[in-house]
Amino acid sequence: MHVPDGFIDLPVSAATGVVAAAAVAVSLRGARRELDERTAPLAGLVAAFIFAVQMLNFPVAAGTSGHLLGGALAAILVGPFTGVLCVSVVLLMQGILFADGGLTALGVNITDMAVVTTAVAYVLFRGLVTVLPRTRRSVTLASFAAALVSVPAAALAFTGLYAIGGTSDVPLGRTLTAMVGVHLLIGIGEAAITALTVGAVIAVRPDLVYGARGLTAPLKLRVGGELVDAAPAAPVVPSARPTRTVWAAGLATAVVLAGFVSFYASADPDGLEKVAADQGIDKKTDEHHTAGSPLADYGVRDIADARISGGLAGLIGVGATVAVGSGVFWAVRRRRTATAPVPTPTESA
Structure with missing residues (x-):
């Protein structure tokens, strides 16, 4: 659902740029509370993983493909504020290095694909885990539902932005139906990927899943014929080795x-591209500002073999994303440590 330059006019693009900048600023502040010495290194990895999975377009219907948006996955694994930053880093890398998603439309893409998906998914996720049994399976089920809803929510948000600042005169009712319909199908794939990933991490290190914290039900003991809560056990601090x-x-x-796997991804246009072509949204698409990039369109220039070219581009993208993401989250974590109050002798006693 990467919006290219030219779909949305400059005033609305500028306005969403302000919204995106404000959301990133708020998220930088919020991420200080979410990240700790264990999860800060993993946040950069989550960004790189989302980048990698977004290269795997999967077929959905009638010559249309879809790919992971990642907002739900990031929010549940590392927290909603950190999740916004993860997806924003991915979008920035894709726009600058791979000419994927317009640069003037970067604010639109961050608002839609990072902020909307993360917010919608995490609010729904928290609501579900509150009412479901306090088990790991409930976290996985809630992840599936939250991811499923987040994708058509992003499609709805894009349609709203296009209604305000679209550059082509198209029937909005028909566009809305097409966008939400195809992205509901894509949402099923998003939900499956999110639930499988969250479930896999919970199975080996539940303490690293932000959305699973505090969900373990207290141990019950029968005393005098009545069930009472057992005294909480002392917290176990995991070693750094399992985290590594x-x-x-x-x-x-x-x-x-x-x-490697990205070579076998579907070559069909994704949901937005298909709807844009069918409805005439793409009539005024502008050429990407970095269309001449050596990595444009996820290939390495001057390498004729498509398998090698695409594979190298993917590896470069993963490396760049994990490096930039890890640097951002390390700086956020360091900022939290530097600004943390130093306990007085009385407090430490």
Whole structure:
């Protein structure tokens, strides 16, 4: 659902740029509360994983494909504020390096694909885990539902932006029906990927899943014929080694997906591209500002072999995203540590 330059006029693009900048600023502040010494390194990995999976377009219907948006996945794994930053980093890398998503439309894309998906998904997710049994399976089910809803929500948000600042005169009712309909189908794929990923991480390190924190029901003991809550056990601090193992496994997965599996992704246009072509939204599309990039369209210039060209581009993208993302989240975490109040001798006692 990467919006190119020319779909939305400059005033609305500028306005969404302001909204996106404000959302990123708020998220930088909020991420300080979400990130700790274990999850900060993983946030950059989540961004790289989303980049890799977004290269895997899957067919949905009638010559249309879809790909992961990632807002729900990021919010549940590392928190909603950090999630907005993860998806924003991915969109920035895609726009600058791969000419995917317009640069003047970057505010539109961050608002739609980072802010809307993350906010909608996390609000629904929290609501579901509140009413469902406090189990890991409930977290996985809530992840599926939240991801499913987040995709048509983003399609609805794009249609609203196009109604205000669209550059072509198209029937909005028909466009809305087409956008929500096809992205509801894409949402099923998004939900499956999100639930499988969240479930896999919960199975090995539930403490690393932000959305699963505090969901373990207290142990019950029968005393005098009545069930009472057992005293909470002392918290176990995981060692850094298992965290590094999860990080390495996640990075290896992203490398395989982007560097090798992406060659087999569907070549059909994604949901927005298909609807734009069918409804005439793309009549005034502008050429991307970095169309001449050596990595434009996810290929390495001057390498004729499509498999090698696409694989190298994917590997470069994963490396760049994990480097930039890790740098951002390390700086956020360091900022939190630097601004944390130093306890007085009385408080530390």
